[in-house]
Amino acid sequence: MAEVEESSKPLFAGLSDISISEDIPVEGDISVPVGSQSADNDFSTLDEPVKDTILRDLKAVGQKFVHVMYPKKSSALLRDWDLWGPLLLCVTLALMLQGGSVDSEEDGRPQFAEVFVIIWFGSVIITLNTKLLGGTISFFQSLCVLGYCILPLTVAMIVCRIVLVGGSGLVSFVVRLIVVTASFSWSTFASTAFLADSQPPNRKALVVYPVFLFYFVIGWMILTFSPSH
Amino acid sequence: MATPDDLTFQEFEEAADLLSSNPGASTLSISSPGAAASSGEVRLDLSDDEDKQQESSELLGGEKQTGGFWTFEYYQSFFNVDTMQVLDRIKGSVMPLPGRNFVKHHIRNNPDLYGPFWICVTLVFSVAISGDLYTFLIKMGDPEFHYRPQFNKVSIAAVTVFLYAWLVPLGVWGFLTWRQSVERHISGYTFLETVCVYGYSLFIYIPTSILWTIPVYWFEWLLMAIALVISGSVLVMTFWPAVRDDTRLTAFATMAVIVSLHALLAVGFKLYFFETPKSTGSPHSGQQTTPAANHTLAVGKH
Numbered sequence: 358m359a360e361v362e363e364s365s366k367p368l369f370a371g372l373s374d375i376s377i378s379e380d381i382p383v384e385g386d387i388s389v390p391v392g393s394q395s396a397d398n399d400f401s402t403l404d405e406p407v408k409d410t411i412l413r414d415l416k417a418v419g420q421k422f423v424h425v426m427y428p429k430k431s432s433a434l435l436r437d438w439d440l441w442g443p444l445l446l447c448v449t450l451a452l453m454l455q456g457g458s459v460d461s462e463e464d465g466r467p468q469f470a471e472v473f474v475i476i477w478f479g480s481v482i483i484t485l486n487t488k489l490l491g492g493t494i495s496f497f498q499s500l501c502v503l504g505y506c507i508l509p510l511t512v513a514m515i516v517c518r519i520v521l522v523g524g525s526g527l528v529s530f531v532v533r534l535i536v537v538t539a540s541f542s543w544s545t546f547a548s549t550a551f552l553a554d555s556q557p558p559n560r561k562a563l564v565v566y567p568v569f570l571f572y573f574v575i576g577w578m579i580l581t582f583s584p585s586h
Numbered sequence: 587m588a589t590p591d592d593l594t595f596q597e598f599e600e601a602a603d604l605l606s607s608n609p610g611a612s613t614l615s616i617s618s619p620g621a622a623a624s625s626g627e628v629r630l631d632l633s634d635d636e637d638k639q640q641e642s643s644e645l646l647g648g649e650k651q652t653g654g655f656w657t658f659e660y661y662q663s664f665f666n667v668d669t670m671q672v673l674d675r676i677k678g679s680v681m682p683l684p685g686r687n688f689v690k691h692h693i694r695n696n697p698d699l700y701g702p703f704w705i706c707v708t709l710v711f712s713v714a715i716s717g718d719l720y721t722f723l724i725k726m727g728d729p730e731f732h733y734r735p736q737f738n739k740v741s742i743a744a745v746t747v748f749l750y751a752w753l754v755p756l757g758v759w760g761f762l763t764w765r766q767s768v769e770r771h772i773s774g775y776t777f778l779e780t781v782c783v784y785g786y787s788l789f790i791y792i793p794t795s796i797l798w799t800i801p802v803y804w805f806e807w808l809l810m811a812i813a814l815v816i817s818g819s820v821l822v823m824t825f826w827p828a829v830r831d832d833t834r835l836t837a838f839a840t841m842a843v844i845v846s847l848h849a850l851l852a853v854g855f856k857l858y859f860f861e862t863p864k865s866t867g868s869p870h871s872g873q874q875t876t877p878a879a880n881h882t883l884a885v886g887k888h
Contacts, residue, residue: 467737471737486665486700486704488658489661489662489664489665489700490665490700491662491665559669559670560667560668560669561669562669563667563668563669563672563700566704567704567707570704570707570708570711573711574711577711577715578737581718
């Protein structure tokens with residue numbers, strides 16, 4: 358390089374004279390991996406059987422259910438958030454809670470759409486509230502946590518329906534009251550355990566109160582569910 | 587010999603550099619030979635003063651509106667309260683001491699939307715749930731009564747409360763601002779402060795509605811009177827200083843309108859959600875109270 362500069366010839370002028378003769382042996386192995394599916398498997402799941410896809414998502418949902426039932430301060434729910442679980446729970450709860458047609462006896466019960474709207478709209482409002490107060494959690498993570506923590510209340514709904522089959526007197530009411538109260542406190546406690554770390558420290562009560570109200574209202578809807586005759 | 591010349595030359599350069607980087611800086615002309623060291627100190631002092639002045643202007647600035655209304659930070663500035671502040675404001679609305687203006691004493695240039703919004707939501711659900719419970723307790727002895735949760739009452743309660751909590755402050759604020767523009771010596775409140783006062787004044791209705799489930803006739807009306815007095819006095823003590831400089835007729839008329847709207851809300855709640863059924867015990871006794879509810883809605887819509 359220095360010699361070229363010093364001689365003030367145009368750069369690389371001498372390279373045109375160089376030619377590679379064909380009898381220079383080139384050695385080595387160039388092998389393209391034929392089994393390229395091993396790299397593809399990490400990115401495209403198009404080729405796997407449908408059963409695998411569904412089971413993988415179901416396993417993820419089930420794992421999160423376990424996390425909700427035994428709430429410890431873990432970030433598993435936050436890291437891989439998904440909204441399948443909340444959708445499943447919401448639809449189950451709304452189907453079980455809904456009233457029939459307008460003229461029948463169940464016209465006092467909430468309609469399917471009302472329950473659905475309360476759960477999703479309520480979650481959105483609570484998430485907005487959290488973010489406005491300065492929380493560092495993302496929008497969908499918060500929706501995911503709030504939706505998954507409805508699981509104890511859905512379990513309570515199933516238990517209540519079973520209890521109501523036995524009768525609707527005072528004893529069944531007391532049993533249902535205890536079950537619903539326990540499950541709604543469980544829900545609130547579980548969601549607080551997951552959401553606690555992302556809140557500014559002197560506003561924790563401001564964030565927890567709407568969550569408490571949300572699960573309280575859903576608990577009231579479950580408790581006042583009356584069977585049709 | 588060249589040293590003092592060099593020093594003065596350097597001082598000029600440093601000052602020129604300082605001026606070019608910060609054109610608004612105040613300059614001092616120092617002509618002593620030891621100027622290099624002191625100009626360094628002066629430079630540090632200037633920058634410190636500048637920071638302090640900026641900080642204090644931010645602290646003294648009243649309504650800090652960061653960004654336009656399409657940014658998230660704009661709305662975040664309305665939720666800039668801590669737990670203790672919200673609890674303190676609620677306490678101030680429940681125990682109004684005479685002479686303590688709620689806006690000046692508790693809100694103090696930091697109106698928030700957290701309190702009004704969540705108090706309204708809680709009020710909606712507490713009125714609906716307590717009303718349901720009350721109907722159940724009243725009709726428990728009736729053998730042909732079959733309990734049905736009146737879920738549609740939640741929607742009606744929600745519409746009423748939110749209309750009241752937003753439209754009435756809008757009207758009051760508009761009226762006060764108009765009077766302020768007509769007569770200069772009246773002090774008004776911003777819209778958010780008005781919404782804040784109304785929101786926090788509704789708090790007393792939450793325990794009132796829970797206690798209304800006790801179906802004892804005179805107790806219910808006693809509770810209503812107490813709640814009206816407390817929340818009405820919060821409103822009166824807030825808005826009286828704003829209208830007292832006006833003509834006596836306008837001042838009293840404004841106060842009367844504010845108090846009567848508040849009373850209408852309370853009476854409407856009581857009559858619609860906590861209706862005492864007539865002796866026939868029919869579940870459709872809501873018919874004759876719907877005019878009262880409609881009247882409340884119509885007034886609230888003004």
